[in-house]
Amino acid sequence: MTITPALPSTVPTRRSPLDLARGILTGAVIGSSLAALVVGTVLERVPLLVGGLAVPIAYGLLVLAAGAPERAREAAVLPRTALARIESLSATGGETSDVPVRFDLTVAPDSGPAYRVESTQSVNLVDLLDYEPGGIVVVQYPPHRPWAVKLVKRPTPEWEDRATAAHIDSAPGPALTDEPPPDSTFGGYLTLLALLLGAAGVVFVFRADLFGPEDPTDRPPSAAGPAEPGTSSTTIVSAASGTVALGPGQSLFDEGRLRAAVDSLTKGDDGKRQALTVVAQDRVLTVVFIPAGSQAPGFDLDALPYPRIPALVREARTTLGVRSPQTWQLTAESLSGSLTLRVGVAGPDGAASLEANGHGEIVRRVSAR
Template identity: 85%
Template sequence: MTITPVTPGAPPKRRTALDLARGILTGAVIGSSLAALVVGTVLEHVPLVVGGLAVPVAYGLLVLAAGAPGRAREAAVVPRTALAMIEGLRATGGESSDVPVRFDLTVAPDDGPAYRVESTQFVNLVDLPDYKPRGIVVVQYPPHRPWEVKLVKRPTPEWEDRAAGAHIDSVPGPVLAGEPTRDSGVGGYLTLLALLLGAAGVVFLFRAELFGPDDTTARPPSAAGPADSGTSSTTIVSAESGTVALGPGQSMFDEGALRRAVDSLTRGTKKRQALTVVVQDRLLTVVFTPAGSHAPGFDVDALPYARIPALVREARTALGVRSPRTWQLTAESLTGSLTLRVGVTGADGAASLEANGDGEVVRRIPAR
């Protein structure tokens, strides 16, 4: 069967529908994987990070598997043999015995027009004098890829005889140095668009966690500004309990706010033991031990105020509750020693942790 070789002047190949689809899918995989890695790292979402790593690996394996039949067909194709004339050659570097040499060749197939091609081959320094300009050599190349020309170092006796008596005229350029460039204008734009859409899709799915309302529990006390003494708050004190409700824009996690709220409930009165202390973002409730009661209480000054923000932050971010909606810290000493419990609830369920009077975590119950 005669196969017409590709001439140097062949027009660029245009992308097929399959090429465009592959480019779009590749862009989407790259964009979504990178976004998943970034978003997963920011949110500390381990499954998302694992997915960002696993998806491109799985896609790469899928591409390799899909291309295996084509590679097998190419490997089964018998290469064509032809004579070629060396137009010029130049060593391009190398410090070993085999140096890369760039050959400019005129290839003359038996059943097609001659063409110019550029090819880089590794040649042993001992054999380098055998290759000279205007010299005739034997080459091989795949029928469907005439630019992949390789010199045959030990041709058969028949081809050696043909090369010894052959004369090949030079063919003008251009030089064929590789596969004709594909027309990638539309394909490139579609791939880029798919990349952007893939990244945007991941960000959109986790927009609530990324761009939700700012929560003062996520920042340490040193990063929060001091509470504005001019803002409103409501304090209610009775014989059995006391409550402080902060106004809009305030939080018990503003610097010193929790301690001031507790002091406002005990100011001007004899120090009383607390039975329980319940803290929420803008609400503090203290239940005092009844007068004359022997119920186990504790001094509110003994609370580890400096550790409370870190305990709440850990409960909200490290116990598996994504987008926590509510949280509550309860301090009590019913068992004899001061104990702090922080509970959080969200779309994934509820979780809690328990700490001792020094603010050291002694137990964690993650979300299930």
């Protein structure tokens, strides 16, 4: 038999556009899913955790469904049968009765040039003596994948007779492997880039929650500095109440800000105007004044323990079991006869509060349940 030193023309050398697109989509799904799991864990967002698990599962099922027709077509194609010469063989390991053996073969199809191929297959130790260099064996391979060669252990009598009488010359190399890897360097870079972009996209969407501005209640009072004149705020004063709304980037928790806001509501008074209640949130202060001539119990605004208020708010936010507090509110009143301060916080874990006396000393705690 005359051998033509040629390789099968059907061997792929690079990825198709569909393979590249599938790799990009796979990288994006993996990256976004992993990022969703991490971000969902950090932010304690159940929908993100569910999405991080459901998206890759749904994508895997979609890939299986999309590839089902192609797999069915490949299964319907009958494999080709040919004779092959064993150039060399070597066992590559194994601790059971079936050991992996790497065969170097010269495959001689009936309708095409002969070619060299390397194929690793499991062979029982009992049958290993039937294979030796120079021997002729019967092999099968898919028409579209001539490198995927498998030995036929029990050929038909016709092919067994042909193998016994055949003589095949060795074909020159290089030998094809079981499935030659495509040129995947560029495709691998695209997949990695898609993975990073998918993860970055999830982080970007939730960047405000992850890397939002520092909560003013988490800063020490000395870090904020004293209130500066001229900062943007809105002040509304009437006979019954007064309101101060601070502009963006400010907080009543900043050092000196609460006292300055209260003073802006009593500016021009004779100093004897008393308050019924004081309610302070992050950027809004509301003071309800006692009407003239009323006998309702009130308190002097100068009696508020301003230096202690930031510490009370911080104490309520960090020690009452509300791990991610979203709102806080300070209420001061003297309806019971003595000045009482209450700080309430609320978040995903529930609501909690603490109560302090007029000196800013904590007298009661109500933790989140």
